[in-house]
Amino acid sequence: MAEQSSAVARYGHGSRIPGWDDSVDLSKDPAVVPDPATTPVPDELRAQIEAAMAKYPNFRSAAIPALHAAQDLHGWCSPTAIEQAACVMRLTPGYLTAVATFYDMFETKPVGRQRVYVCTNISCSLRGGKEMLEAVKAAAGDDPDLNVRGFECLGACDIAPMASVNGEFVGPLEPADAEQLIADLKEGREVLPDKQLSRRACADPGARSDG
Amino acid sequence: MADKLLFDRIDEPGLDTIEVYKRRGGYQQLERALRMTPEEVLQNLLDSGLRGRGGAGFAMGKKVSFLPRGGMDKYLVCNADESEPGTFKDRELMQKSPHMLIEGMVIAAYAAGANRSFIYIRGEYELQAMKLEAALIEAREAGYLGEDILGSGHSQTLYLHRGAGAYICGEETGLLDSLEGKRGNPRLKPPFPANQGLYQGPTLINNVETLATVPHIIRMSGTEYAKLGVENSAGTKLISISGNVQRPGNYEIELGMKARDIIYGLAGGPEPGREIKFWFPGGSSSPVLKPEDLDRGYDFDSMARAGSMLGSGAIIVVDDSNSVVDVALTLAKFYRHESCGKCTPCREGTNWTVKMLERIHAGDATPMDLDIIASVQDQIMGNCLCVLGDAMAMPLSSMVAKFRDEFEQYIEDKRAAAGLGEIPEPTPIEIAGAAA
Ligand SMILES: Cc1cc2nc3c(=O)[nH]c(=O)nc-3n(C[C@H](O)[C@H](O)[C@H](O)COP(=O)(O)O)c2cc1C
Ligand code: SF4
Ligand code: FES
Numbered sequence: 001m002a003e004q005s006s007a008v009a010r011y012g013h014g015s016r017i018p019g020w021d022d023s024v025d026l027s028k029d030p031a032v033v034p035d036p037a038t039t040p041v042p043d044e045l046r047a048q049i050e051a052a053m054a055k056y057p058n059f060r061s062a063a064i065p066a067l068h069a070a071q072d073l074h075g076w077c078s079p080t081a082i083e084q085a086a087c088v089m090r091l092t093p094g095y096l097t098a099v100a101t102f103y104d105m106f107e108t109k110p111v112g113r114q115r116v117y118v119c120t121n122i123s124c125s126l127r128g129g130k131e132m133l134e135a136v137k138a139a140a141g142d143d144p145d146l147n148v149r150g151f152e153c154l155g156a157c158d159i160a161p162m163a164s165v166n167g168e169f170v171g172p173l174e175p176a177d178a179e180q181l182i183a184d185l186k187e188g189r190e191v192l193p194d195k196q197l198s199r200r201a202c203a204d205p206g207a208r209s210d211g
Numbered sequence: 212m213a214d215k216l217l218f219d220r221i222d223e224p225g226l227d228t229i230e231v232y233k234r235r236g237g238y239q240q241l242e243r244a245l246r247m248t249p250e251e252v253l254q255n256l257l258d259s260g261l262r263g264r265g266g267a268g269f270a271m272g273k274k275v276s277f278l279p280r281g282g283m284d285k286y287l288v289c290n291a292d293e294s295e296p297g298t299f300k301d302r303e304l305m306q307k308s309p310h311m312l313i314e315g316m317v318i319a320a321y322a323a324g325a326n327r328s329f330i331y332i333r334g335e336y337e338l339q340a341m342k343l344e345a346a347l348i349e350a351r352e353a354g355y356l357g358e359d360i361l362g363s364g365h366s367q368t369l370y371l372h373r374g375a376g377a378y379i380c381g382e383e384t385g386l387l388d389s390l391e392g393k394r395g396n397p398r399l400k401p402p403f404p405a406n407q408g409l410y411q412g413p414t415l416i417n418n419v420e421t422l423a424t425v426p427h428i429i430r431m432s433g434t435e436y437a438k439l440g441v442e443n444s445a446g447t448k449l450i451s452i453s454g455n456v457q458r459p460g461n462y463e464i465e466l467g468m469k470a471r472d473i474i475y476g477l478a479g480g481p482e483p484g485r486e487i488k489f490w491f492p493g494g495s496s497s498p499v500l501k502p503e504d505l506d507r508g509y510d511f512d513s514m515a516r517a518g519s520m521l522g523s524g525a526i527i528v529v530d531d532s533n534s535v536v537d538v539a540l541t542l543a544k545f546y547r548h549e550s551c552g553k554c555t556p557c558r559e560g561t562n563w564t565v566k567m568l569e570r571i572h573a574g575d576a577t578p579m580d581l582d583i584i585a586s587v588q589d590q591i592m593g594n595c596l597c598v599l600g601d602a603m604a605m606p607l608s609s610m611v612a613k614f615r616d617e618f619e620q621y622i623e624d625k626r627a628a629a630g631l632g633e634i635p636e637p638t639p640i641e642i643a644g645a646a647a
Contacts, residue, residue, distance in 0.1 A: 055370045056370075057284070057327065057410055058391065058392070058410055060391060060392035060393075061372070061390060061391055061392045062392060063392035063393070064334075064372070064373065064374065064375050064389070064392065065372070065373065067375065068334070068373065068375065098394060099392065099393065099394055102377060102394040102395060102551075103334070103374070103375035103376050103377050103395075104375070104376030104377060105334045105335070105375040105376035106375055106376075117335070120541075121296045121495075121541065121545055122296050122297065122454070122495055122527060122538065122541050122542060122545070123296065123297055123453035123454050123459075123527055125537075125541050126454045126455055126527075126529060126533060126538075127454075127455075151335075152294070152296070152378065152545055152548060152549065153294065153295075153296035153297065153298075153495075153545075154335050155293050155294065155298065155299045155301075155302050155333065155335065155336065156299055156302065157296070157297055157298075157299055157451065157453030157454070157459065157525075157527075158299055158451070158452075158453055158459045158460040158461065159459075160453055160454075160459065164335060167335075167337035167338065168337075168338070169338070197338075198306075198338055201222050202218060202221050202222055202303060202307075202460065202461060203458055203459070203460020203461055203462060203478075204215070204218050204221075204460065204461060204462040204463055204477075206215050206218070206463070207215055207218035207219065207220065207221045207222065207463065208220070208222065
């Protein structure tokens with residue numbers, strides 16, 4: 001057998017996946033749909049999820065909206081968040097965990113509440129997106145309230161390099177903006193108001209209203 | 212140059228409200244379409260020659276005509292996932308003129324006989340989702356959505372569904388699974404969504420821009436719309452230009468315009484003193500083109516003849532200050548991250564490609580690695596369930612083929628910098644049992 005690369009962490013029998021050769025723990029009960037009697041769900045969260053379920057021919061379609069709502073409340077898709085959503089939707093927590101792990105916006109580990117997604121995809125990296133991410137990370141330090149992440153193309157390459165700060169798109173950024181961005185965020189101010197995409201006019205001169 | 216259709220006075224204050232939209236003639240095309248029969252509306256779509264604006268460029272009218280007739284539950288889904296790197300046109304349209312999309316969706320659903328419709332918008336577009344949600348409430352109150360719309364007998368619900376960050380949910384069948392509340396893994400085709408789509412019902416899926424164009428086709432008539440643009444590429448197109456240009460942004464052009472006039476004329480070209488090294492004509496999934504292709508027309512056929520594609524209409528310009536190896540690595544990492552993992556050539560191939568490019572980057576490669584990279588791309592192409600695998604393989608193999616010299620030079624320089632010296636002569640590998 002060929003020697004295995006030492007660069008990749010390997011578990012028993014050479015697998016990269018922990019636990020694959022452990023037998024199933026038969027003493028454990030199978031995952032069940034959480035019991036409403038013993039699973040308290042905040043009223044507002046329940047109302048949000050139930051409203052979402054009513055929009056679709058099949059209630060399961062509300063899985064993503066339910067996870068968004070639960071994450072907004074709990075800060076991340078914690079076991080409690082998943083359990084509450086599963087309880088309202090009458091699904092197993094395992095089902096919702098499988099869904100949550102597929103999507104980048106769902107956090108499966110505890111993170112700060114303030115989201116800063118810095119784009120490092122192609123158009124942004126041509127204009128310094130990767131350096132921008134480093135600058136924002138440095139400015140954020142280890143503040144536990146901040147969740148600074150590199151992100152794939154956010155659909156705003158016209159303001160590259162850019163970031164999404166709690167959903168507000170800002171750019172074009174310069175490394176010097178990082179301090180201001182983090183300071184605005186920490187102090188609850190509007191973040192870099194004159195760099196917000198929402199205030200930007202269309203680039204096409206033929207689209208101007210005076211026309 | 213044709214007048215703007217989609218971007219006509221797009222920055223007019225309040226255009227996102229029904230009041231201003233209607234004052235400008237909004238929803239009149241819906242009224243007009245509902246006075247026609249669905250067949251007449253469909254005929255206009257067929258006549259218009261409108262091709263899908265989401266990437267694949269399939270004729271929209273034809274797709275509508277694939278849906279079975281009859282009274283079963285049929286669905287219309289608008290693909291607003293817009294995650295193809297370099298693409299940001301739907302964002303501007305939804306944010307500034309959400310009612311145009313809604314009007315187009317009701318007309319398209321009427322032609323297709325669909326009574327339930329959804330907009331699947333990427334989760335990161337929070338402002339755009341808010342604008343659409345507000346516009347949907349206005350449209351329902353005004354009776355443009357709901358039961359028996361304007362007394363036509365056509366009923367339709369339309370809901371907004373927010374995704375949560377996954378490029379693969381832009382692929383139409385991945386989108387459907389995601390909308391059904393699952394992981395967004397693409398499905399095997401056939402059956403195509405027109406036969407078995409959302410909840411197994413016949414489903415029409417179109418891009419935001421495609422659907423927003425529909426009211427304009429009704430206003431002008433299909434045959435008039437078809438006069439815009441060039442053969443096989445009718446109409447106007449929203450172009451997103453980004454990367455190394457001086458005026459990045461969205462522009463509406465008539466298809467067939469010279470690529471040079473778009474990149475230099477509209478977007479100002481690269482910074483003074485810089486030259487274009489290569490450009491992606493249709494998002495990061497399109498094979499790259501060189502400066503000598505700039506005099507081609509920007510339309511479906513011309514881009515295909517150049518060996519690339521129009522894709523989503525997103526032009527990414529890379530100037531000579533950037534290394535092709537860095538761009539290739541960024542690109543490959545994106546596809547590795549976004550591969551859903553369902554099929555082996557894509558899941559493993561994207562990973563191998565990243566690892567080999569990283570090896571080149573680290574100065575630990577030989578030119579033979581370039582052949583291996585090329586061969587991995589060959590083995591991905593055509594062997595996957597959806598085209599995400601091909602979407603990496605196509606641009607990547609075009610980069611290696613067109614910039615082989617630069618790759619080799621890079622390998623050599625990096626080896627020298629790492630103190631590894633000359634590239635060793637390749638030694639034939641002895642394989643036990645193989646004939647000498
Ligand atoms: C990996 C992948 C990602 C895609 N992303 C999008 C997207 O974000 N938006 C879109 O409209 N089409 C996207 N498409 C194309 C869709 O599958 C589909 O062709 C399109 O939505 C059809 O609409 P159209 O005919 O109006 O273009 C993607 C395709 C693939 C393979
Ligand atoms: S090609 Fe890639 S993204 Fe598409 S289904 Fe296969 S593994 Fe998933
Ligand atoms: S590449 Fe950064 S927003 Fe598109």
